[in-house]
Amino acid sequence: MIGNLTRPFNLLRKSHNLNATSKCAISSLIRDKALINGEWVTSADTFNVTNPANGNLISTVPDLGREDTEKAIDAAYEAFQTWKWTTAKERSNLLRKWFDLCVHHQEDLAKILTVEQGKSLAESRGEIAYGSGFLEWYSEEARRMNGETVPSPSNTKQMIFIREPVGVAAVITPWNFPNAMITRKLGAALACGCTTVVKPASETPLSALAAAALAEEAGIPKGVINVVTTKKGRSGVGDALCHSPKVAAMSFTGSTGVGKMLYKECAGTVKKLSLELGGNAPFIVFDSADVDLAVAGCMASKFRNSGQTCISTNRILVQDGIYDKFVDALKKSVETTLVLGDGMGAGVNQGPLVNKSQFDIVSTMVEEAISKGANVVTGGSKHEMGDLFYKPTILTDVTADMECVYDEIFGPIAAIQRFTTEEEALTIANDCRVGLAGYFYSNDVRQCWRVAKKLEVGMVGINEGLISAPEAAFGGVKESGLGREGSRHGMDEYSDLKYLCFGNL
Numbered sequence: 001m002i003g004n005l006t007r008p009f010n011l012l013r014k015s016h017n018l019n020a021t022s023k024c025a026i027s028s029l030i031r032d033k034a035l036i037n038g039e040w041v042t043s044a045d046t047f048n049v050t051n052p053a054n055g056n057l058i059s060t061v062p063d064l065g066r067e068d069t070e071k072a073i074d075a076a077y078e079a080f081q082t083w084k085w086t087t088a089k090e091r092s093n094l095l096r097k098w099f100d101l102c103v104h105h106q107e108d109l110a111k112i113l114t115v116e117q118g119k120s121l122a123e124s125r126g127e128i129a130y131g132s133g134f135l136e137w138y139s140e141e142a143r144r145m146n147g148e149t150v151p152s153p154s155n156t157k158q159m160i161f162i163r164e165p166v167g168v169a170a171v172i173t174p175w176n177f178p179n180a181m182i183t184r185k186l187g188a189a190l191a192c193g194c195t196t197v198v199k200p201a202s203e204t205p206l207s208a209l210a211a212a213a214l215a216e217e218a219g220i221p222k223g224v225i226n227v228v229t230t231k232k233g234r235s236g237v238g239d240a241l242c243h244s245p246k247v248a249a250m251s252f253t254g255s256t257g258v259g260k261m262l263y264k265e266c267a268g269t270v271k272k273l274s275l276e277l278g279g280n281a282p283f284i285v286f287d288s289a290d291v292d293l294a295v296a297g298c299m300a301s302k303f304r305n306s307g308q309t310c311i312s313t314n315r316i317l318v319q320d321g322i323y324d325k326f327v328d329a330l331k332k333s334v335e336t337t338l339v340l341g342d343g344m345g346a347g348v349n350q351g352p353l354v355n356k357s358q359f360d361i362v363s364t365m366v367e368e369a370i371s372k373g374a375n376v377v378t379g380g381s382k383h384e385m386g387d388l389f390y391k392p393t394i395l396t397d398v399t400a401d402m403e404c405v406y407d408e409i410f411g412p413i414a415a416i417q418r419f420t421t422e423e424e425a426l427t428i429a430n431d432c433r434v435g436l437a438g439y440f441y442s443n444d445v446r447q448c449w450r451v452a453k454k455l456e457v458g459m460v461g462i463n464e465g466l467i468s469a470p471e472a473a474f475g476g477v478k479e480s481g482l483g484r485e486g487s488r489h490g491m492d493e494y495s496d497l498k499y500l501c502f503g504n505l
Helices: 002-015 066-083 088-104 106-117 121-144 180-192 205-218 237-243 256-269 291-307 320-337 356-371 422-430 445-454 488-494
Strands: 034-036 039-041 046-050 057-062 148-150 158-165 168-172 195-199 225-227 247-253 272-276 281-285 313-319 375-378 393-396 413-419 437-441 459-462 495-502
Touching (some): 034 066, 057 205, 066 168, 106 121, 121 488, 180 247, 180 488, 195 237, 205 225, 237 256, 281 422, 291 313, 291 437, 313 320, 320 413, 356 413, 445 459
Parallel strands (some): 168 195, 168 247, 195 225, 247 272, 437 459
Antiparallel strands (some): 046 057, 148 158, 375 393
């Protein structure tokens, strides 16, 4: 699993002929100020950013409010008046410079990510490579924001569609991928000609600030990227972003509950919305599957970032014929390949959960499942490594009335159910109000097509557990959100189609 996660980093490093360790120390990119209109600003109110592995203080950052957010919106709105007129080539070149700087500083960015979020350094390197890839991708897509010409019903008219940037985009990002979610959104927004106001998660603001510092160094003009740091629960910031008529679009990655609230709050100004919300991914293993391949895919999709991933495997469904074999193989892999510890430690590939709240949710889910009859194959309790470390856990005999089945786990818990027929597996998999990702393993090509088309999700991994890439259209159906990120379709969320009709020709 870890080999798969670090491979993109290794390829990226090789292609740019960089050393494994950046010349800069980790502190060189840590910023303790927010960024508004090209100025690094502070505040009388601050909050602490701590390392979830040991509780150590990393930095303090400003706890900004409504007034600061409105200043950031005004700055972005003013910058948009000139940024929107830059050529696609100019924007492309600036995004490429930003990408090059992220590659050069990839080790620093990875270390910042690990100490504030908790994931292993190897996995953080993988995220930085992945995140930088969006800047590279959109530096190229910027020059392909093409329009259309349409055959007119009249010989005296010419019909043309062109794409234009929507304006200021509010960007709200989560703590589980604090670098990649920034670059995935900003890469597309800036490529289209939009300006941005970013509100990173309070647990992980340092990655956003470090990325913004490199964007500034790349020459991206002041006001194009503004970063507003704020403590969780701080009132005013979200309201300003939702209600300001100067904000034309909002992109949010996070829980379905918060996404619904933002959807409602943005209605007053009819903003363009991109919502990447919660998932509850089924992982189906059919009798014809290669069990070793399925176990490897499950390990990659379930235990990446200690299970704190929106497309993480949640409900593992295994057919009768290979059920015991799969459970035994998964148990062996969990117990022999997963190494818990501080993410900076050598060989570590499982870090802590991000905070006490997340730990309590995971712990309570396991306790509730056990009380209802689930069997603990391995794990099932807190790890002695520290207060936020939970043992990688396998539960069997789980049922539909257990929280770990009907709700998103967001932790290192593999909950396994048995099924008999393909129809039964699809019924269980689709009995869910969210539909972000789904996975299944089968060597029957006809079954592959049937199941892939019938799964009610936005993304399907077929004999594959790692599906994310800058080239991929990332997003879900049902209550998993609106729109797509990544791919050429990611630019649709930050552009409007304008129809030009030339008449009397």
